[in-house]
Amino acid sequence: MALSLDQIRTTAQRVAASHGLDVVEVEYLGAAKDRTLRVFIEKNAEERARLIAQAQEDAAKQESGVDFNVEQISGITHDDCQAFSRDFGTVLDVEELVPGNNYTLEVSSPGLDRKLHGIQDFRRFSGSLVKLQTFEAVAGNRHWQGRLTQVSERAIALDLSALKQKGKNKKVNQETAEIEISNIEKANLIPEI
Numbered sequence: 540m541a542l543s544l545d546q547i548r549t550t551a552q553r554v555a556a557s558h559g560l561d562v563v564e565v566e567y568l569g570a571a572k573d574r575t576l577r578v579f580i581e582k583n584a585e586e587r588a589r590l591i592a593q594a595q596e597d598a599a600k601q602e603s604g605v606d607f608n609v610e611q612i613s614g615i616t617h618d619d620c621q622a623f624s625r626d627f628g629t630v631l632d633v634e635e636l637v638p639g640n641n642y643t644l645e646v647s648s649p650g651l652d653r654k655l656h657g658i659q660d661f662r663r664f665s666g667s668l669v670k671l672q673t674f675e676a677v678a679g680n681r682h683w684q685g686r687l688t689q690v691s692e693r694a695i696a697l698d699l700s701a702l703k704q705k706g707k708n709k710k711v712n713q714e715t716a717e718i719e720i721s722n723i724e725k726a727n728l729i730p731e732i
Contacts, residue, residue: 542567547636551578554627559586560619563649564656574642576631579649580623582614590614615648651730658720661690664728668701671726677718684729685716694719702729 544565551562563579582590624646631637631644655661655669670684677683685697697716 542638543636547576547631550630550634550636551627554630555580555623556583558619558623558626559583560615560623564654569642572641574637574639575645576637576642577645577647578623578627579647579653580615580619581648582619587614620646620648651732652727655726655728658690658692661687661695661720661726665690668729668731669697669726670729671718672724673718673722674724675722677716677722678713683716683718688715693721695723 544567547567548562548565551565555562559582560580561583563581564577565579566575566577568575568577581587624644627646628644655664655671665687667687668685669687670682673681673683675681683697683699684702685699686701687695688698689696694717697718698714699716700714
């Protein structure tokens with residue numbers, strides 16, 4: 540039986556939904572004896588909104604102002620990973636979605652420097668600092684860092700004054716850059732702490 544990442548992703552999403560979670564990414568790495576299936580999860584939109592509202596309500600009750608647990612905003616806890624891993628691992632084994640018995644299942648959050656996948660992520664994280672690499676150079680540069688200011692159906696706009704640019708052309712004379720989504724090879728958030 541061959542491994543189907545699409546089938547694994549669909550099954551992972553089904554199990555995640557039962558826990559109020561979404562699957563961000565699924566990776567399968569390694570060779571015959573050292574295989575790893577990584578699943579990155581986060582709270583689904585409804586659960587994130589509920590946690591934020593609860594944190595704001597709790598903060599309003601305190602005289603000292605906003606003082607809520609950042610973990611509630613980021614979403615995933617160790618208990619979430621443990622519960623999902625237990626349930627998803629059982630389904631993987633029962634449905635034999637990963638051929639053979641020798642593999643490691645890793646479950647975690649996508650992290651503060653999470654990868655951005657597609658237009659939905661760009662829209663969701665509009666206003667955030669991002670770093671990205673393009674397939675083809677834009678204005679002589681393939682590596683960009685800035686604040687994601689606009690997202691359209693075909694392109695994103697970065698405010699370049701938000702961060703110092705890296706790469707060959709370190710002195711960028713422009714304040715903004717428009718980059719077509721189809722030209723983005725990879726993109727990640729830059730943590731703001």
